[in-house]
Amino acid sequence: MKVLLVVRWPVGGIRTYLKYMLKDEALNQNDYTLILPKNANSLLLQKSLTGLNVKFQWTAEGRFSFIRQVTKHVLFGRYDLIHTHGLMAAFLSLPIIFLSNIKFIVSSHDVFAEHHFYGFRGVLKRWATKLLFWRVSAINVLGQDAKDNLFKFFPNTKDNKVFPIRNGIVTDAFFDAKDEGLKSSLGLSEQTVLVGFLGRFMGQKGFKYLLSAIDTIVKQKLTTVRFKVLAINANGGWEHAELSRIKELGLEDYFIFIPPKENIANLLAGLDIIAIPSVWECSPLTPMEALVVGTPVLASDCIGLNEMITDTPAVRFKSQDTIDLREKLLSMLDEQNKATFISFKTIARQRFDVKRAAKQLSELYKRDFK
Numbered sequence: 001m002k003v004l005l006v007v008r009w010p011v012g013g014i015r016t017y018l019k020y021m022l023k024d025e026a027l028n029q030n031d032y033t034l035i036l037p038k039n040a041n042s043l044l045l046q047k048s049l050t051g052l053n054v055k056f057q058w059t060a061e062g063r064f065s066f067i068r069q070v071t072k073h074v075l076f077g078r079y080d081l082i083h084t085h086g087l088m089a090a091f092l093s094l095p096i097i098f099l100s101n102i103k104f105i106v107s108s109h110d111v112f113a114e115h116h117f118y119g120f121r122g123v124l125k126r127w128a129t130k131l132l133f134w135r136v137s138a139i140n141v142l143g144q145d146a147k148d149n150l151f152k153f154f155p156n157t158k159d160n161k162v163f164p165i166r167n168g169i170v171t172d173a174f175f176d177a178k179d180e181g182l183k184s185s186l187g188l189s190e191q192t193v194l195v196g197f198l199g200r201f202m203g204q205k206g207f208k209y210l211l212s213a214i215d216t217i218v219k220q221k222l223t224t225v226r227f228k229v230l231a232i233n234a235n236g237g238w239e240h241a242e243l244s245r246i247k248e249l250g251l252e253d254y255f256i257f258i259p260p261k262e263n264i265a266n267l268l269a270g271l272d273i274i275a276i277p278s279v280w281e282c283s284p285l286t287p288m289e290a291l292v293v294g295t296p297v298l299a300s301d302c303i304g305l306n307e308m309i310t311d312t313p314a315v316r317f318k319s320q321d322t323i324d325l326r327e328k329l330l331s332m333l334d335e336q337n338k339a340t341f342i343s344f345k346t347i348a349r350q351r352f353d354v355k356r357a358a359k360q361l362s363e364l365y366k367r368d369f370k
Contacts, residue, residue: 142283182270
């Protein structure tokens with residue numbers, strides 16, 4: 001099958017999704033052309049897909065260049081299927097796709113919120129989304145939470161167009177991951193409890209709630225346990241704001257920043273706790289990865305994330321509730337219950353294996369929508 005993949009923003013989740021899915025045997029026999037802007041994230045994706053039947057077609061960062069590239073391929077590429085990732089890629093592809101009868105699948109890698117539809121621009125966005133959903137052959141959402149969310153905002157969408165396929169990971173590397181002396185490399189004693197925050201520094205990931213909880217724990221001396229928070233140094237605008245806040249609160253001694261890592265399996269194995277204080281998610285990979293490694297998970301009950309940690313040993317707290325987060329974190333600083341998480345590894349490996357998701361997506365590719 002000849003497939004045109006269209007990606008506007010090849011950042012974290014979408015990039016990892018494509019890396020995992022396209023390598024699976026259920027999908028790697030197709031002939032792919034991938035349209036995306038040429039930037040650092042795109043080059044990382046290209047490197048991770050080396051050896052596969054994927055041709056990269058670069059565009060400049062601007063929207064018009066992106067639209068021209070998509071238009072050229074839709075008109076002259078003779079594709080069996082167009083698969084866009086992210087709604088912006090779908091919106092920019094929509095005008096030319098209206099002139100084509102090619103099978104068109106949209107993967108939505110986020111969920112909708114009320115603020116997306118505020119004001120005049122919000123009205124236009126809602127109208128454009130309805131138009132998009134009318135034209136598509138299939139809407140691939142990354143889980144049941146995401147499907148429920150879609151119908152909350154677009155209740156008249158045809159149910160037979162919406163296909164929830166939960167995300168997945170390549171589990172072997174995570175299942176076999178070993179701590180490579182992370183604490184020692186950071187100059188920490190083995191008695192120090194190392195808490196990981198591996199999310200990006202943006203509002204959605206809820207770092208400010210974790211920071212507030214830690215501030216109270218430290219200032220009120222609520223624990224005698226020595227602990228540090230390890231985070232990824234991404235050199236972004238959000239991060240600079242959070243770093244300033246950490247210094248303002250006098251908490252520099254409680255945080256360690258390390259450079260980004262493409263392979264985080266062994267990093268997860270070196271953590272005592274992974275904290276995921278998100279405000280919303282779609283189909284997050286971090287809890288899957290951590291549970292397959294056997295690393296204790298402390299996670300909010302936000303949309304998307306709550307679905308992922310249901311029926312697992314993960315410790316759950318109310319999203320955006322600093323007090324609940326603080327109490328659960330204090331409990332886990334005292335006792336991480338690692339044995340329970342280690343015993344859950346095999347179940348997690350089966351549940352979150354990308355092979356299941358890749359097989360479902362392959363079946364969706366082959367489906368006749370006429």
